[in-house]
Amino acid sequence: MDKPQLDKRIFWGAIFVICLLVAPLALGPEQGLAILNGVRGFLTEEFGWLYMLFTVAIFGFLIWLATGKYAHVKLGEGDPEFSTPSWIAMMFTGGIGGGIMYWGAIEWAFYYTAPPFGLEPKTAEAAHWAATYGLFHWGFTAWAIFCLPVLPIAYAYHVRKQPTLSLSGACKGVIGKYANGWIGKVIDIFFIFGLIGGAGTSLGLEVPMISQGVSELLGIPRSVTLDAIIIVIWTGLFGVSAFLGLKKGIKLLADVNMYLALILGAFVFIFGATVFILTTFTNSVGLLLQNFVKMSFHMDFTKGWEFTQTWTIFYWAWWIAYAAFVGLFTARISRGRTIRGVIAGMVIAGSLGCWIVFSIFGNTGLYFELNDIVPVTEILAKQDAYTAIISIVQAMPLGNIVLVGFLILMMIFLATTLDSSAFTLAFVATKEIKSEEDPPRWHRIFWAFILAAVSLVLLYSGGLGALQTLSVITSFPLIFIFIIMIISFMKWLREDYPEGVTKGHSSFKTKQSEADSRDQ
Numbered sequence: 466m467d468k469p470q471l472d473k474r475i476f477w478g479a480i481f482v483i484c485l486l487v488a489p490l491a492l493g494p495e496q497g498l499a500i501l502n503g504v505r506g507f508l509t510e511e512f513g514w515l516y517m518l519f520t521v522a523i524f525g526f527l528i529w530l531a532t533g534k535y536a537h538v539k540l541g542e543g544d545p546e547f548s549t550p551s552w553i554a555m556m557f558t559g560g561i562g563g564g565i566m567y568w569g570a571i572e573w574a575f576y577y578t579a580p581p582f583g584l585e586p587k588t589a590e591a592a593h594w595a596a597t598y599g600l601f602h603w604g605f606t607a608w609a610i611f612c613l614p615v616l617p618i619a620y621a622y623h624v625r626k627q628p629t630l631s632l633s634g635a636c637k638g639v640i641g642k643y644a645n646g647w648i649g650k651v652i653d654i655f656f657i658f659g660l661i662g663g664a665g666t667s668l669g670l671e672v673p674m675i676s677q678g679v680s681e682l683l684g685i686p687r688s689v690t691l692d693a694i695i696i697v698i699w700t701g702l703f704g705v706s707a708f709l710g711l712k713k714g715i716k717l718l719a720d721v722n723m724y725l726a727l728i729l730g731a732f733v734f735i736f737g738a739t740v741f742i743l744t745t746f747t748n749s750v751g752l753l754l755q756n757f758v759k760m761s762f763h764m765d766f767t768k769g770w771e772f773t774q775t776w777t778i779f780y781w782a783w784w785i786a787y788a789a790f791v792g793l794f795t796a797r798i799s800r801g802r803t804i805r806g807v808i809a810g811m812v813i814a815g816s817l818g819c820w821i822v823f824s825i826f827g828n829t830g831l832y833f834e835l836n837d838i839v840p841v842t843e844i845l846a847k848q849d850a851y852t853a854i855i856s857i858v859q860a861m862p863l864g865n866i867v868l869v870g871f872l873i874l875m876m877i878f879l880a881t882t883l884d885s886s887a888f889t890l891a892f893v894a895t896k897e898i899k900s901e902e903d904p905p906r907w908h909r910i911f912w913a914f915i916l917a918a919v920s921l922v923l924l925y926s927g928g929l930g931a932l933q934t935l936s937v938i939t940s941f942p943l944i945f946i947f948i949i950m951i952i953s954f955m956k957w958l959r960e961d962y963p964e965g966v967t968k969g970h971s972s973f974k975t976k977q978s979e980a981d982s983r984d985q
Contacts, residue, residue, distance in 0.1 A: 470896040471908065472629070474650050479657040479894065483919060505934045508941050509778050513764065516781045517773075519944055521761050524609040526951070530616070531808040534965025535958050540616070540807065541623030541800035547716065553814050554719040555798055558878060559885035560611055560791040561819065565603070566875045567670050569822035570854045572599045573831050574845050581772040582765065587842070592831065597749040599827055601760050602780045603819035604753070605812055610784040612811040613947055614792025616804060617954035623800045625957060630797055630892050632656050632789060632946060638953030652946060653893055658939060660790045660886055661919055671879045672696060677851040678858075678872045682865060695876075700917045702880045718884060722877045729870045730825050736862040737825075738832040745831065746824040785940035785947070794889045830857040887913035 509516075530536065545552065576595035578586050585591065617635040621627045627634035633649030640648060673687075675695050680687040702718075734742060753760070765773050799807055830853075833839035839860045844853040858868045890912040891904035 471905075472894050472896045475653050475657075476894040478650060478654040479890075482654055482658050483661055483915070502934055505937050508938065509774050509782070512941065513774060513778045515944065516778050516785075517762060517764065519785075520606050520610060520781045523613050524606055524761075527609050527612060527808050527812065531805045535962060536803065536805040537966050538620075538804050538958065538962060539624075540619040540796075540802055540804065543801050545799075545801040547798055549810070550723075551716055551720060552798060552802075553810060553818075554723040555716060555881075555885070556791075556795050556811060557815060557818050558719045558722045558881040559794050560787070560815070561878070561882070564670055565819060565822050566826070566871065566878060567674055567850070567854065568603075569599070569819070570826040570830055570857055571841075571845070571850050572602075572823070573827045574834070574842050574850075574853065576776075577831070577834070578842050578846075579772065581763070592835065593748065593752060596745050596828060596831060597752045597756075598760075598776070599823040600749055600753050600816075600820050601757075602776065603823060604816040605757075606761065607780065607784045607819075608812045608815035610781065610788050611791045611795075611815065612808055614788055614950060615795045615799065615807055615811065617950040618792050619796035619799050619807070620954055620957060622796060624961075629896065630793055632793070632950065635950045636946070636953050638956040639949050640953075655939070655942070655946075656789045656793070657890060657893065660787075660890065661916070671875055672699070674851050674854065675699075675872050675875055678855055678868055681855050681859070682868060682872075696917065699876055699880055700914070702876070718877060718881045722874070722881055725870065725874050725877065726822075729867065729874055730821060732870075733829060733861055733867065734825050737829050741832045742824055742828045745828045746820070749824070750820075779937060782937040782940040785943050786937065788947075789943060790886060790889055793893065794885050797889070797892065826857070829861065830854075833857060833860055883913065883916050886916060890916075 547555070573595040576598050577591050580586060580588075580591040580594050581598065582594070584594065614632070614635070618630065618632065621635040621637065622630045625637075627637065631649070631653050633640075633644045633652045636649070636652065637644040643649060672692055672695055676687050676692050679685075679691060679695065685691070760777075763773060763777075765771075795807075795811070802810075830839070830841050834841045839856050841853050841857060844856055855868065858864060858871050861867045887909050888904070891908040894912075895904045895908065
């Protein structure tokens with residue numbers, strides 16, 4: 466059997482783009498950041514409406530798919546490759562990463578001190594919305610954005626038998642033979658560019674967080690040396706996992722991650738502010754469901770719409786930028802699942818997973834703030850978010866033990882995300898790889914260390930803010946790529962299933978798939 470071959474045009478093109486990204490930010494981060502912030506400001510101010518309407522359209526489109534005549538179409542032959550719990554664990558940890566631990570604990574504090582709708586800060590109403598908006602930004606809409614590219618990519622690869630797992634392959638129904646030419650390569654290189662930005666931001670948030678926690682536990686000052694030790698341990702962890710591959714590495718790490726998260730969350734819930742957590746969660750879900758349409762369209766133009774621009778539009782852009790990676794990785798592990806199953810698993814299970822973290826850790830922090838146990842917002846204003854989060858965790862029952870579990874969980878979350886990223890990068894830059902195969906080990910490890918190296922350069926050059934901004938900029942053209950993918954996907958569905966399918970009769974048309982494969 467022939468071994469998968471490196472796609473040199475994508476591989477070297479991506480390396481070239483990464484060098485273009487790193488060099489100016491490392492050499493002149495202030496000037497580079499100023500320029501990029503200007504571009505980001507232009508996009509969010511002039512095209513904020515597009516982000517809002519696009520995300521609403523995505524959510525509506527997925528509801529139509531999940532309840533329509535294509536709901537039972539299977540994304541490939543046979544039974545699902547992974548059990549549903551393992552599939553959810555890999556999808557969730559790969560897509561969300563350690564950022565959920567960071568923002569889940571502290572995001573409410575930003576909303577409480579600068580609430581939406583022109584409300585007065587630090588009031589009872591501000592507290593209600595502070596506990597709710599995290600569920601909105603990490604809920605149905607976010608996971609609908611993540612789910613959108615999964616379907617056309619999985620259909621192109623598992624059903625239409627495209628030889629590579631890529632965004633360009635999912636666009637072939639519209640761009641035809643150009644998917645195999647320079648247009649397709651540009652699309653795939655652009656995907657790698659966005660993924661590097663997303664992964665780098667995750668590292669930039671979480672390494673300082675872990676370093677701050679270790680500093681508090683051991684009573685030592687945070688330093689570059691401490692950061693470096695943490696990065697070495699973390700790089701080794703996800704490097705080994707990337708070496709072991711999808712089933713022995715990523716799956717195992719994701720399963721361990723989910724079990725640890727359940728244990729830690731259950732402990733904080735049972736021995737912490739249980740009644741407050743349940744009460745606030747119930748109120749927040751009710752507030753969200755009653756105001757979902759309002760929150761989805763709210764622009765607040767009479768107030769300068771600072772909240773919408775700062776948070777909602779930024780989040781939608783961030784999810785779009787990261788959705789290409791989540792789509793590719795989740796498409797790879799979703800062979801044998803139905804369209805409805807993928808949508809329900811991602812939008813419902815993904816949202817619930819985020820809501821649990823926000824409700825347990827976020828509402829605990831809000832409880833400490835409201836009851837004068839920990840002055841969270843004061844610490845946030847005078848010091849930083851890392852110190853505020855550590856203070857929240859240490860105030861919990863058996864605080865230092867919980868902090869150890871919290872830091873380990875964040876470490877594994879981050880390792881799983883970047884492990885999945887390295888796997889996906891290697892997959893995209895490999896020619897004609899079968900769905901049951903993994904990319905070569907050297908290739909996976911190479912991208913694992915590239916991710917670490919790029920993130921480190923930007924972290925210590927002061928360019929991490931620029932990288933986060935680049936991710937938002939990257940999301941803008943991805944909107945139009947996603948639209949092409951969806952048109953391509955619907956074209957294929959109409960050709961293969963003109964009458965739709967019913968439950969239990971979802972096998973795809975192999976003759977059409979074989980004919981399409983011969984056209985490569």
